[in-house]
Amino acid sequence: MRAVTIPESGSKRKLLDAAEQLFADKGFEAVSVRDITQLAKTNVAAVNYHFGSRDGLLSLVMMRYMLPVTEERLARLEAIERKWAGGGAPLEEIIDALVRPLVAHMEKSELSERLFYKLLGRIFMQQADGLPAPVEALLRQVPERFTRAFGKALPTVDSEDLIWRIHFMVGGMIHLLTHQNMLHRPARGASGGPSMETTLSRFIRYSAVGLRDGAEAPVKDVPQATFDF
Amino acid sequence: MRAVTIPESGSKRKLLDAAEQLFADKGFEAVSVRDITQLAKTNVAAVNYHFGSRDGLLSLVMMRYMLPVTEERLARLEAIERKWAGGGAPLEEIIDALVRPLVAHMEKSELSERLFYKLLGRIFMQQADGLPAPVEALLRQVPERFTRAFGKALPTVDSEDLIWRIHFMVGGMIHLLTHQNMLHRPARGASGGPSMETTLSRFIRYSAVGLRDGAEAPVKDVPQATFDF
DNA sequence: GTCTATAAAGTGATAGAC
DNA sequence: GTCTATCACTTTATAGAC
Numbered sequence: 001m002r003a004v005t006i007p008e009s010g011s012k013r014k015l016l017d018a019a020e021q022l023f024a025d026k027g028f029e030a031v032s033v034r035d036i037t038q039l040a041k042t043n044v045a046a047v048n049y050h051f052g053s054r055d056g057l058l059s060l061v062m063m064r065y066m067l068p069v070t071e072e073r074l075a076r077l078e079a080i081e082r083k084w085a086g087g088g089a090p091l092e093e094i095i096d097a098l099v100r101p102l103v104a105h106m107e108k109s110e111l112s113e114r115l116f117y118k119l120l121g122r123i124f125m126q127q128a129d130g131l132p133a134p135v136e137a138l139l140r141q142v143p144e145r146f147t148r149a150f151g152k153a154l155p156t157v158d159s160e161d162l163i164w165r166i167h168f169m170v171g172g173m174i175h176l177l178t179h180q181n182m183l184h185r186p187a188r189g190a191s192g193g194p195s196m197e198t199t200l201s202r203f204i205r206y207s208a209v210g211l212r213d214g215a216e217a218p219v220k221d222v223p224q225a226t227f228d229f
Numbered sequence: 230m231r232a233v234t235i236p237e238s239g240s241k242r243k244l245l246d247a248a249e250q251l252f253a254d255k256g257f258e259a260v261s262v263r264d265i266t267q268l269a270k271t272n273v274a275a276v277n278y279h280f281g282s283r284d285g286l287l288s289l290v291m292m293r294y295m296l297p298v299t300e301e302r303l304a305r306l307e308a309i310e311r312k313w314a315g316g317g318a319p320l321e322e323i324i325d326a327l328v329r330p331l332v333a334h335m336e337k338s339e340l341s342e343r344l345f346y347k348l349l350g351r352i353f354m355q356q357a358d359g360l361p362a363p364v365e366a367l368l369r370q371v372p373e374r375f376t377r378a379f380g381k382a383l384p385t386v387d388s389e390d391l392i393w394r395i396h397f398m399v400g401g402m403i404h405l406l407t408h409q410n411m412l413h414r415p416a417r418g419a420s421g422g423p424s425m426e427t428t429l430s431r432f433i434r435y436s437a438v439g440l441r442d443g444a445e446a447p448v449k450d451v452p453q454a455t456f457d458f
Numbered sequence: 459g460t461c462t463a464t465a466a467a468g469t470g471a472t473a474g475a476c
Numbered sequence: 477g478t479c480t481a482t483c484a485c486t487t488t489a490t491a492g493a494c
Contacts, residue, residue: 011459029258033488043461048489050459125354125407164431171404172397178354179396202393209442210435240477262470272479277471279477 012050014040020061020111024119028058059132062123065105065116066138072101073142077149088153091212095204098146098229099173103196121178124229143229156215169207170229176203241279243269249290249340253348257287257355288361291352294334294345295367301330302371306378317382320441324433327375327458328402332425350407353458372458385444398436399458405432 018040022031033047033054040046051057076097080089106116123131131139150166151159176199247269251260262276262283269275280286305326309318335345352360360368379395380388405428 027258029256032486034486044488045461045490046459054488161431164428165435167404167408168401168432168435171402172400174404175396175400179356199393202390203397205442206394206397206439210439213434213438261468263468273470274472274479275477283470 011040011042011046015042015047015050015057016061016064019057020064020119021115023058023061023122024111024115028122033057055132059134061119062132062135063138065109065120066123066135069101069105069120070138070142072104073098074145076101077145081149088155089149091150091153091208092204094146094149094153095169095207095211096200098142099200099203102173102177103200117177121174124174125178146229150211154212154215157211162211165211165213166229169211172203172207173229240269240271240275244271244275244279244286245289245293246339248286249293249348250344252287252290253340253344253351257351284361288363290348291361291364292367294338294349295352295364298330298334298349299367299371301333302327303374305330306374310378317384318378320379320382320437321433323375323378323382324398324436324440325429327371328429328432331402331406332429346406350403353403354407375458379440383440383444386440391440394440394442398440401432401436402458 015036019031019036022035022039034044036057037044037046047054047057051060077094080093080097083089102120103117106113109116111119123135147163147166150162154162157165244265248260248265251264251268263273265286266273266275276283276286280289306323309322309326312318331349332346335342338345340348352364356368359365376392376395379391383391386394
């Protein structure tokens, strides 16, 4: 899977950091190469020298986050499937495997929590239009695996129903990331706000009851539609 | 509430139509005044003559739909509250009052169904950044009323829990609009896809079970936080 | 690799003729 | 109200000196 190498050195790294901060803050279209080079304290030509174009930089900024998130999602799902090899894995664990990596990689980031969530939310929102090709290829790996897992965990839910419910869940997840101004307390309620862990468990519970609702219909085949999560 | 008049005549209308089509298609930031005037077959100065600025046009494009949607949402909520004056209104009816006007006004539009939803989705997504002031003022009218109604309908749900659940629901709603390429069949399953009515009822049911989950905690006060729906 | 200077095209807005 | 021409500015990208 690792097709894109993330640089570490000097001004290339500085540009990447500056770009992601600005993208998270103002949106992908509202940031110019000049804004980025100015914050990174390089010259304007540096972006084109290092990344070929503004789009090349944009792709790398997105990939730097979605690559580890994607890998962790799939790793967690595999671990769950190994653990429950016999029957169906618990729904809550699958949802957790989908959502947690999204918020967990924040701590490894140098972005502030606020900007990190905003950036991730933007990556997903952008999906509607068309992401840079390499980013799109990366993101495509997750849906098929998770959809299958949800289908196995909820064998009695009609497959078309299930697809829609997954969509509703994904929407809630994206909204959570985008409007993270509520998800901003580093620890449990120090200043009154809930911790990330509390919010995560709220989301998982909310999604689980919605997905599981009225699990009584006859078994159908596993859904095949594509999602953008 | 009606502070903005939507014009009907000649080139002003043509510009509005062209702009909304392009905004829905490519996003608000990716469309230039020249793109709009070119599609509307007017000259470049027309936008500034009729709307003062590009932003003025953007506001009107958004208002043209959100104004009637907002009015209908509030009217439906009031009707429900009159109908169930004594006790709490059923949760499903409140959700319906919130979501249905968003999809119902489509038929009055000249935009294709697909573009209409995309435009609405974009309006909500934009929220994270900052909408034009008049649009923001308009949208602010809905949340307080509906949050109160949800609180009354679910008096036993902890108010902080409820706020989060509403957020998750709103996320699903926005996602539904944005990725409406699934919500595209005018009538019931003629070509295999579900009708809007089917999808709506799926969404309402999904949201209702999530909102209502474990309604057993003691009564708290009605939540006050602001939402962006 | 880093930088300045600049090319080439695009942006929103406006003055002024009709 | 409509239009052309144009202003002042910004955009991405690149050539070429160091």
